[in-house]
Structure formats: structure tokens, C-alpha cells
Amino acid sequence: MAIIRNTIAKKAVFEIIQSNSTAMSQTEIFAKVNNICDRVTVYRILERLVKEVKIHKIVNINGVINYAPCNSCEHEQQVHHDHLHFSCTTCKKLTCISDNHIELNIPSNYQVAEVFLTVSGICPSCSTIL
Amino acid sequence: MAIIRNTIAKKAVFEIIQSNSTAMSQTEIFAKVNNICDRVTVYRILERLVKEVKIHKIVNINGVINYAPCNSCEHEQQVHHDHLHFSCTTCKKLTCISDNHIELNIPSNYQVAEVFLTVSGICPSCSTIL
DNA sequence: TACAATTATGCAACATTGTTGCGTTTATAA
DNA sequence: TTATAAACGCAACAATGTTGCATAATTGTA
Numbered sequence: 001m002a003i004i005r006n007t008i009a010k011k012a013v014f015e016i017i018q019s020n021s022t023a024m025s026q027t028e029i030f031a032k033v034n035n036i037c038d039r040v041t042v043y044r045i046l047e048r049l050v051k052e053v054k055i056h057k058i059v060n061i062n063g064v065i066n067y068a069p070c071n072s073c074e075h076e077q078q079v080h081h082d083h084l085h086f087s088c089t090t091c092k093k094l095t096c097i098s099d100n101h102i103e104l105n106i107p108s109n110y111q112v113a114e115v116f117l118t119v120s121g122i123c124p125s126c127s128t129i130l
Numbered sequence: 131m132a133i134i135r136n137t138i139a140k141k142a143v144f145e146i147i148q149s150n151s152t153a154m155s156q157t158e159i160f161a162k163v164n165n166i167c168d169r170v171t172v173y174r175i176l177e178r179l180v181k182e183v184k185i186h187k188i189v190n191i192n193g194v195i196n197y198a199p200c201n202s203c204e205h206e207q208q209v210h211h212d213h214l215h216f217s218c219t220t221c222k223k224l225t226c227i228s229d230n231h232i233e234l235n236i237p238s239n240y241q242v243a244e245v246f247l248t249v250s251g252i253c254p255s256c257s258t259i260l
Numbered sequence: 261t262a263c264a265a266t267t268a269t270g271c272a273a274c275a276t277t278g279t280t281g282c283g284t285t286t287a288t289a290a
Numbered sequence: 291t292t293a294t295a296a297a298c299g300c301a302a303c304a305a306t307g308t309t310g311c312a313t314a315a316t317t318g319t320a
Contacts, residue, residue, distance in 0.1 A: 002266090003266075003317070005317070007267090007268065007269085084236070102233065104214070111251045111252040112249050113251040115249050119236060119240075119242050119243075120245075121243040133287090137286080140297090168300075169278095170278090174297075
């Protein structure tokens with residue numbers, strides 16, 4: 001029922017998320033918004049973009065919530081994001097890595113909805129610096 | 131070099147974490163401590179217990195950091211916790227589930243340290259209520 | 261093109277979670 | 291029993307996220 005509006009701030013936020021190679025936190029996004037809008041507005045835009053399935057939320061291994069575009073995901077199913085997230089312990093960046101289908105061994109009385117798979121370590125750009 | 135002390139508060143916090151069937155957040159732990167000590171002290175105790183490898187940190191899918199005892203983990207290796215975490219979307223509880231060895235497909239220029247595997251859904255006790 | 265409806269925003273205020281500094285207390289080894 | 295360093299309490303601060311409400315802006319429709 002609700003009509004979706006495409007505001008300047010919303011377009012800017014989405015553009016920022018989409019043009020970045022790694023997932024970004026609200027803080028990082030707000031820093032790049034360059035005062036086009038308020039801090040609170042960024043929170044609300046992110047919330048809407050998640051609901052519209054244009055971006056998705058990823059929790060980093062330190063608990064920081066990051067946002068990444070839903071580029072390579074099949075929105076038809078909308079439930080499974082069957083890819084893996086790499087969390088660099090050096091630069092703290094979170095990167096999406098292509099499909100990784102895994103077999104799980106979970107007791108049948110658990111109802112599985114989504115699988116979150118994150119791997120920590122050192123990303124290519126951080127390891128080449130050393 | 132540092133001498134480890136076993137204080138009343140530390141014992142209480144560890145006991146709380148160990149006697150709970152699911153992982154607990156700082157907030158939940160502090161609520162159970164019953165004012166034996168300050169809020170800040172709980173943070174510092176948790177930090178120490180993690181360092182001493184008596185408990186480990188788990189990030190829930192909502193970004194909340196939880197703590198669970200290192201009961202069934204092999205401390206010899208200390209690096210891999212090759213088990214899976216189930217995050218119930220109804221009661222928000224985080225439960226450790228037995229070993230799940232998985233095969234990953236990660237580009238060779240990424241240096242893998244740890245694997246974090248969390249599954250969301252509905253836990254047995256929440257699904258039986260319905 | 262103008263208008264009405266309602267979505268989106270800004271601002272202020274608040275809540276929660278986590279951190280730091282420092283003086284005091286307490287556990288432990290000698 | 292005592293010295294010493296670890297642990298603590300308290301206050302203050304910082305970061306992150308939320309809510310209410312008045313105002314602004316977008317979009318479909320007349």
C-alpha cells in the first residue's frame with residue numbers, strides 16, 4: 001500500500017553502497033553522504049532499502065552491521081543469500097565472495113531459515129602490503 | 131607475567147555463563163549478577179575470561195555479542211571453533227550446535243583464519259509453543 | 261500545472277552499549 | 291602479616307541507534 005519515493009538522499013545512499021567494493025557500516029555511509037541529510041535519515045533510508053531488498057544487512061565478526069548491495073543475489077527466493085562473507089582482520093573490510101554451497105548437519109527439530117557464513121582472515125590487498 | 135586472580139565477581143560471572151544453556155549478552159549477564167559488582171566490572175571480567183579462553187565471543191545475527199563457555203572446544207588448537215551457532219529469530223537465543231565440518235571455496239589469495247557459521251530460524255522450544 | 265495525500269526529513273531528546281581514567285580495595289605470593 | 295599488583299567502583303564520556311513531532315518534499319490525480 002505504501003508508495004515508495006525515490007528521494008535525493010535515498011539515491012545518494014544507494015549509490016554510495018553500490019559503488020563501494022566492500023560492505024559499509026552506517027557510520028561509513030554517513031561520512032560519505034557529505035551532509036546531504038541527517039544522521040537519522042541515513043538510518044531510516046537503510047531500513048527502507050533493506051525492506052525493498054535493494055541492499056542487505058551483514059553482521060561483521062566484531063558485531064558491526066554492514067550493508068551491501070543485493071547485486072548477485074536471486075531476489076525471487078529472497079531468503080537464501082548463499083554466499084560467503086570475508087572479514088579482513090587488518091582493514092576490517094567485509095567482502096562478499098561467490099557462491100559456496102555447504103552441507104549442514106542440524107537436528108531436525110530446528111527450523112532453518114537463513115545461513116550466515118563468515119570467514120575471517122587477511123584479504124588480498126592487506127596481505128600484499130606485508 | 132600477569133597474575134590471574136579469581137575474584138567473587140569473576141566466579142559469579144563464569145558460573146552464570148556456564149549454567150546457561152544458550153549464549154548470553156553482557157546485558158543478560160549483568161542482569162543475573164544481581165549487583166554483586168558494577169556494570170563496568172562485568173565488561174572487564176568478560177574481557178579477561180575471553181583472554182583466558184574460558185569463554186568465547188559469538189556475534190549474533192543482529193550484531194549483539196554473546197558469550198558462551200568453551201566446554202566442548204579443543205583448546206589445544208584454540209583457533210577453530212568448528213561448530214555452528216543457531217540463532218532463534220523468535221526468542222533471540224543463540225545455541226551452539228555440534229560439529230559441522232564444511233568445505234569452503236575461497237580464492238587462494240585470501241588467508242583464512244577462522245570460520246563463523248550461524249544459522250537463523252526457529253529453535254525447538256519456540257516451534258513447539260506454536 | 262496545481263493540489264492533496266502521505267511519505268520522508270530534520271531536530272531534539274533519549275536509550276543502550278561500550279570505554280577510559282583514577283583513586284581505592286582486595287587477592288595472592290612471599 | 292605485609293607488599294604489590296590485579297581488580298574494582300564511580301563518574302564521565304563516546305558511539306551507535308531509536309522515537310516523537312512538526313515541517314518539507316514527492317508523487318498520483320484532477
